[in-house]
Amino acid sequence: MTRPILDVENLHIRYGGAPTDAVRGVSFTLGRERLGIVGESGSGKSTVGRGLLRLLPSAKITADKMRFEDVELLSLTEEQMLGVRGRRMSMILQDPKFSLNPIRKVGDQVAETYLRHFKCSRKDALQKAIAMLEAVKIRDPERVCEQYPHEISGGMGQRVMIAMMLLADPDVVIADEPTSALDVTVRLQVLNILDGLVRDRGIGLIMISHDLNLVRNFCDRVLIMYAGRVVETLAARDLDKAQHPYTRGLIAAQPRIGGARAPLAVLDRRPEWLEEVSR
Amino acid sequence: MSVTTASKLRVPASVNALRNIVLFLMKSPTSLFGLAVLALLILVAIFAPLIATHDPYAQDLANTLQAPGNGHLFGTDELGRDIFSRLVWGSRITLTIIFLVSIVVGPIGLAVGAASGYLGGRFDTVMMRITDIFLSFPSLILSLAFVAALGPSLNNAIIAIALTSWPPIARLARAEAMTFRNADYIAAARLQGASPTRIIVKSIVPMCLPSVLIRLTLNMATVILTAAGLGFLGLGAQPPLPEWGAMIATGRRYMLDSWWLVTFPGVAILCVSLAFNLLGDGLRDALDPKQMNRR
Amino acid sequence: MSTRRPSMQGALGQIGTILVTLLGLLVLTFIIGRMMPADPVRAMVGEDATRETYEQVFRSLGLDRPLWEQFFYYLGDVLTGNFGTSIRTGQPVIQDILHVMPATMELATFAILIGAGLGVPMGVIAAVNKDRWPDHLVRVLSLFGHSMPIFWTGMIALIVLYAKLDLVGGSGRMDQFYIGLVPETTGFLLIDSLLAGEMDVFWSAVNHLILPASLLGYSSSAYITRMTRSFMLDQLGQEYITTARVKGLSKHQTIWRHAFVNIRVQLVTIVALAYGSLLEGAVLIETVFAWPGFGQYLTSNLIIGDMNAVMTCVLIVGVIFIALNLLSDMLYRLFDPRTR
Numbered sequence: 001m002t003r004p005i006l007d008v009e010n011l012h013i014r015y016g017g018a019p020t021d022a023v024r025g026v027s028f029t030l031g032r033e034r035l036g037i038v039g040e041s042g043s044g045k046s047t048v049g050r051g052l053l054r055l056l057p058s059a060k061i062t063a064d065k066m067r068f069e070d071v072e073l074l075s076l077t078e079e080q081m082l083g084v085r086g087r088r089m090s091m092i093l094q095d096p097k098f099s100l101n102p103i104r105k106v107g108d109q110v111a112e113t114y115l116r117h118f119k120c121s122r123k124d125a126l127q128k129a130i131a132m133l134e135a136v137k138i139r140d141p142e143r144v145c146e147q148y149p150h151e152i153s154g155g156m157g158q159r160v161m162i163a164m165m166l167l168a169d170p171d172v173v174i175a176d177e178p179t180s181a182l183d184v185t186v187r188l189q190v191l192n193i194l195d196g197l198v199r200d201r202g203i204g205l206i207m208i209s210h211d212l213n214l215v216r217n218f219c220d221r222v223l224i225m226y227a228g229r230v231v232e233t234l235a236a237r238d239l240d241k242a243q244h245p246y247t248r249g250l251i252a253a254q255p256r257i258g259g260a261r262a263p264l265a266v267l268d269r270r271p272e273w274l275e276e277v278s279r
Numbered sequence: 280m281s282v283t284t285a286s287k288l289r290v291p292a293s294v295n296a297l298r299n300i301v302l303f304l305m306k307s308p309t310s311l312f313g314l315a316v317l318a319l320l321i322l323v324a325i326f327a328p329l330i331a332t333h334d335p336y337a338q339d340l341a342n343t344l345q346a347p348g349n350g351h352l353f354g355t356d357e358l359g360r361d362i363f364s365r366l367v368w369g370s371r372i373t374l375t376i377i378f379l380v381s382i383v384v385g386p387i388g389l390a391v392g393a394a395s396g397y398l399g400g401r402f403d404t405v406m407m408r409i410t411d412i413f414l415s416f417p418s419l420i421l422s423l424a425f426v427a428a429l430g431p432s433l434n435n436a437i438i439a440i441a442l443t444s445w446p447p448i449a450r451l452a453r454a455e456a457m458t459f460r461n462a463d464y465i466a467a468a469r470l471q472g473a474s475p476t477r478i479i480v481k482s483i484v485p486m487c488l489p490s491v492l493i494r495l496t497l498n499m500a501t502v503i504l505t506a507a508g509l510g511f512l513g514l515g516a517q518p519p520l521p522e523w524g525a526m527i528a529t530g531r532r533y534m535l536d537s538w539w540l541v542t543f544p545g546v547a548i549l550c551v552s553l554a555f556n557l558l559g560d561g562l563r564d565a566l567d568p569k570q571m572n573r574r
Numbered sequence: 575m576s577t578r579r580p581s582m583q584g585a586l587g588q589i590g591t592i593l594v595t596l597l598g599l600l601v602l603t604f605i606i607g608r609m610m611p612a613d614p615v616r617a618m619v620g621e622d623a624t625r626e627t628y629e630q631v632f633r634s635l636g637l638d639r640p641l642w643e644q645f646f647y648y649l650g651d652v653l654t655g656n657f658g659t660s661i662r663t664g665q666p667v668i669q670d671i672l673h674v675m676p677a678t679m680e681l682a683t684f685a686i687l688i689g690a691g692l693g694v695p696m697g698v699i700a701a702v703n704k705d706r707w708p709d710h711l712v713r714v715l716s717l718f719g720h721s722m723p724i725f726w727t728g729m730i731a732l733i734v735l736y737a738k739l740d741l742v743g744g745s746g747r748m749d750q751f752y753i754g755l756v757p758e759t760t761g762f763l764l765i766d767s768l769l770a771g772e773m774d775v776f777w778s779a780v781n782h783l784i785l786p787a788s789l790l791g792y793s794s795s796a797y798i799t800r801m802t803r804s805f806m807l808d809q810l811g812q813e814y815i816t817t818a819r820v821k822g823l824s825k826h827q828t829i830w831r832h833a834f835v836n837i838r839v840q841l842v843t844i845v846a847l848a849y850g851s852l853l854e855g856a857v858l859i860e861t862v863f864a865w866p867g868f869g870q871y872l873t874s875n876l877i878i879g880d881m882n883a884v885m886t887c888v889l890i891v892g893v894i895f896i897a898l899n900l901l902s903d904m905l906y907r908l909f910d911p912r913t914r
Binding site for chain 2: 591594595598599601602603605606607609610710713714717718720721722723725726727729730732733737850851853854857858861862872873876877879884888891892895896899
């Protein structure tokens with residue numbers, strides 16, 4: 001692997017007023033690859049994603065290192081951070097029903113990303129937006145541009161979201177449960193579009209998910225998080241060879257077609273995992 | 280705490296909750312101000328004969344329109360009466376208004392709201408249309424009209440204010456009642472053969488009570504301002520009663536030369552209504568569980 | 575955000591509700607009118623009329639009929655636009671009211687501009703800085719505006735700003751010697767004086783308007799501030815705000831271009847309702863400032879017990895309120911893309 005795009009060491013995040021850290025000493029690197037972060041709800045995986053973009057206003061973020069290409073994210077001013085967000089690092093949120101502004105037209109919202117980061121006219125930005133909507137396989141993008149978010153389907157909404165977040169050609173995209181809110185039938189389609197764009201453009205992707213199978217199929221490497229820590233890191237294809245009992249528990253708790261009819265294993269959580277350190 | 284276990288058990292949960300609320304309110308400076316002003320108001324009203332330096336009705340035509348000082352803390356009015364003493368006695372009128380309006384509005388609003396929320400159907404529709412009609416007026420204007428119909432006096436002003444302030448309470452109680460209507464314990468009471476009246480009185484009303492009480496507190500500021508407004512327009516308390524709004528009305532003729540005639544009663548009204556507003560604001564925070572845990 | 579409303583059926587149901595409410599309004603004003611202690615017959619025929627004249631007028635007014643029958647006469651009168659004659663002025667009540675309304679509307683319009691201009695930014699600032707000092711400051715300021723007895727604040731302001739400092743005009747709509755100088759075309763003095771090209775009168779009117787309008791505006795801003803703050807807080811917690819920030823928009827851009835555009839429609843509703851409740855403050859402030867408007871007309875008739883005038887005034891306030899509610903609802907439908 002060449003020099004990583006993102007290099008995080010010993011990341012701690014604590015929400016304002018909380019007694020303990022939500023993220024406790026997470027370290028990882030990201031190259032031009034697809035990295036999955038898996039864990040239960042509350043394990044801190046989304047917090048890591050939002051922490052990287054410094055989107056948590058009330059939270060205290062500390063790390064030995066949070067290097068993104070040539071910049072140290074934690075030492076940037078908020079002003080400088082605005083130039084990073086959307087332009088060099090962006091994030092796809094979970095549910096387009098909530099993550100798109102309900103009373104602004106779709107085209108306007110997508111174009112806004114471009115308009116924010118490049119000097120150009122509104123018309124040019126809208127052209128860019130239309131081209132990008134085409135790239136996420138939206139038919140008749142001119143018409144969709146004139147629609148409001150409530151007039152388009154969830155799958156289309158998520159493709160709009162992808163277009164919006166890739167429009168400024170960022171180097172890293174964080175996808176926070178990008179398909180959890182979608183119908184099962186369109187999940188794969190949306191994932192394939194995202195996957196294609198990420199590969200073509202050489203974007204580093206962080207896929208945050210609770211879905212082991214999805215991560216196994218769409219990622220190169222996987223981090224398993226538990227209670228704010230990374231308990232294990234392994235290549236996606238080696239997921240079955242996981243060492244850590246927590247990971248194995250997660251895998252065992254997955255139902256399989258044609259598998260044994262015995263009751264699924266109940267996840268077992270041991271207090272010592274809270275403290276152990278792993279790389 | 281040196282309370283025995285037996286007596287601890289007998290303390291109802293509501294008393295504990297009340298104590299917690301008061302403790303919470305004491306922590307915020309603005310609510311504390313509200314509590315302090317109200318405590319002061321009540322004390323002044325109770326001990327009015329002791330606090331007042333003069334007879335509030337005693338005229339002294341040799342000493343009219345005296346500026347503050349000289350044995351008259353807040354000066355004297357156009358008939359030489361001591362303004363401070365009139366303010367002190369006026370606090371009794373203010374408290375009377377608050378008390379009477381509350382004991383009329385609370386039960387009516389609660390009864391109408393709980394019954395309509397629980398019974399639903401035609402009764403509910405009719406009752407809600409009636410509240411709609413009342414709510415389509417600013418409360419002062421409707422009170423004005425009622426007072427005009429009943430004839431101007433303090434008692435009629437209180438009746439008019441009560442008549443116009445029950446609909447919001449009824450609305451609130453209804454909304455609460457509707458959330459409890461389908462609860463299992465209501466169904467259980469019904470299965471045991473309890474009559475609708477019994478269910479409303481025994482099961483619905485107690486559940487609506489806390490929010491109704493809070494709403495009443497919040498309304499008090501409006502009640503005070505409306506009463507003062509009526510007094511000011513000459514439709515509320517009649518002279519020589521030392522009602523604050525009426526005092527401002529009579530002082531108006533002399534306001535350019537004798538500022539103290541209107542200033543002090545106005546400050547009194549402002550303080551009491553501000554106190555209720557601050558307290559209401561604090562109460563809203565206190566009862567929002569998210570806020571409660573944070574401090 | 576509010577839920578989507580069904581359009582057609584909802585509109586019909588709404589019209590039904592409004593008709594019922596209007597009917598109830600008429601019943602209410604009728605009852606108030608009949609309860610009034612002033613004897614309308616005595617007021618018409620005078621103190622020393624004979625018993626026969628009295629009886630005759632009593633019958634001609636329909637006062638010998640049963641109450642419900644009297645109500646239908648009243649209903650018929652109102653539906654044909656006949657609101658009776660004012661005992662005090664001897665003119666048709668409705669004509670009187672139309673004559674005084676522009677003065678009140680001028681005052682209320684200025685007041686609402688001030689109230690919204692003050693309340694909306696304060697609400698946004700409070701929401702953005704929730705639980706920090708600007709929020710507390712705004713809270714105290716707006717509670718203060720909500721708590722002040724406006725008739726008293728008006729007097730104090732007159733004493734200080736007019737009598738002592740001479741910064742603003744005093745009572746009335748303009749200085750005494752300008753009265754009658756400008757022909758009454760629209761009734762709105764600012765417009766009339768401009769039409770007549772009388773700049774002196776215009777500035778005098780502005781000078782007289784500014785103080786009562788500011789006081790009314792400040793008191794109405796309390797409600798507007800509180801609602802703006804709570805709407806804004808709702809929006810700032812939404813996920814699309816995160817989206818906007820991920821795009822790299824600054825705090826300022828996120829607040830105004832994303833959160834604020836989402837509360838505009840709700841704000842219009844609130845401002846429309848606040849406009850209605852200004853009538854309440856207007857009754858008091860018009861008395862203090864000797865403003866020849868609707869509020870003063872109402873109170874002066876209340877005191878002498880002019881039944882027709884009072885009933886019609888109350889009815890009109892109710893109708894204005896219902897109309898404003900309806901208007902805000904329509905604006906809501908018009909401006910929110912989700913209800914189109």
